[in-house]
Amino acid sequence: MTKIVPAVLVRTKEEYSARLSVIRQLTNRFQLDVIDGEYVDNKTIQLDQIGRLTDTRMDVHLMVKSPKPFVERCIALNANKIIMQFECGEDLMPFIERIKKSGLNAGVAINPETKLSKLKPFTDLLNHVLIMGYSAGFAGQKLDPMVFDRLTEVRDMFPFAEVGLDGGVNLTNAKKVLQAGFDVVNINSAIFDTEDPLSSYMKFLEYTL
Secondary structure, eight states: EEEEEEEESSHHHHHHHHHHHHHHHHHHHHEEEEBBBBSSSOOOGGGSSSSOOSSSEEEEEEOOHHHHHHHHHOOOOOOSEEEEEGGGOOHHHHHHHHHTTTTTTEEEEEEEOOOGGGGGGGTTTSSSSEESSOTTOOOOOOOOOOOOHHHHHHHHOTTTSEEEEOOOOOOOHHHHHTTTTTTTTSSSHHHHTTSSHHHHHHHHHHTTT
């Protein structure tokens, strides 16, 4: 069954705390999106502004230019998964090896415009592959339908990895997305930008049953 994981893209500690309070009513796992203002012209809450969690599993999606200090902070926070953006411009192999050595799960997110063949060097190393529904950096964009073809390709390349989808999922496309076979689907705006996030989450959950 596909796991619906709330995605959190916020700028302040206050927003983060408010989202976390809602998430604890929904599920025991969420994804924190971290953007440094350099990868794209957007900036979110930073990892030194949050504390280690013991009751909720936190995946961290790093959309940053220089992953090293962010990876180390994620390790200190005991993140459930550390997902790095392939297009950051750095060789991700040393960071993947560092994450795996720490005993945590390593993942890579890949934008629609990037060829999946570029992930081949990581075939036996990744615990998670995150297929982006649109180019990473800003919430609320439209889902690229090519993600469904990409799911099949990623499954062939990474038969033992968890495969996720992030970006562009809403109640209009929810049935198709949540029944496509992704292990994880991350949802931000369609949950949190509503009057009743709990009710919105439950509507998505219906498509996974």
